[in-house]
Amino acid sequence: MGEHHPPRSASEAQFLAEHVAGRMFENDRASRALGMAIAKVGPGSAKLTMAVRPDMVNGHAICHGGFIFTLADSTFAFACNSYNFNTVAQGCSIEYLAPAREGDVLTAVAQERSLAGRTGVYDIEVTNQRGETIALFRGKSYRIKGHIVEGV
Numbered sequence: 001m002g003e004h005h006p007p008r009s010a011s012e013a014q015f016l017a018e019h020v021a022g023r024m025f026e027n028d029r030a031s032r033a034l035g036m037a038i039a040k041v042g043p044g045s046a047k048l049t050m051a052v053r054p055d056m057v058n059g060h061a062i063c064h065g066g067f068i069f070t071l072a073d074s075t076f077a078f079a080c081n082s083y084n085f086n087t088v089a090q091g092c093s094i095e096y097l098a099p100a101r102e103g104d105v106l107t108a109v110a111q112e113r114s115l116a117g118r119t120g121v122y123d124i125e126v127t128n129q130r131g132e133t134i135a136l137f138r139g140k141s142y143r144i145k146g147h148i149v150e151g152v
Contacts, residue, residue, distance in 0.1 A: 017082035044112030046078035063100035072137035079110035080141040
């Protein structure tokens with residue numbers, strides 16, 4: 001990318017992550033339409049929640065895996081974009097460990113595992129309101145040109 005910025009203090013990096021998340025969420029109609037909410041963001045990390053609605057339940061009377069994937073993927077997006085560089089997924093995978101049911105409140109927590117050059121690796125754990133692990137997601141990110149918020 002050739003872009004270099006001076007190191008930020010922890011408070012500046014936190015402010016930037018929150019500012020970027022606010023802008024992204026404002027423009028993220030998909031996550032908002034699914035009822036997701038940002039619980040917390042930080043440099044390389046994010047935590048989102050989503051309640052399982054009746055229209056998210058499949059023919060097995062459990063939450064459709066695509067909705068769980070989308071929650072994890074959105075959480076991944078907020079974590080890997082937290083540095084204000086446009087960053088997209090170059091690959092991701094998910095392991096479903098337990099079913100989520102109508103009325104469950106799911107929480108996805110993303111942690112950066114590696115960030116080198118333009119690529120990163122993030123692990124996201126999705127749990128229910130009882131703390132049971134529902135899914136494990138790994139996302140690989142790729143930094144592209146541009147910023148989410150200009151002039152910051």
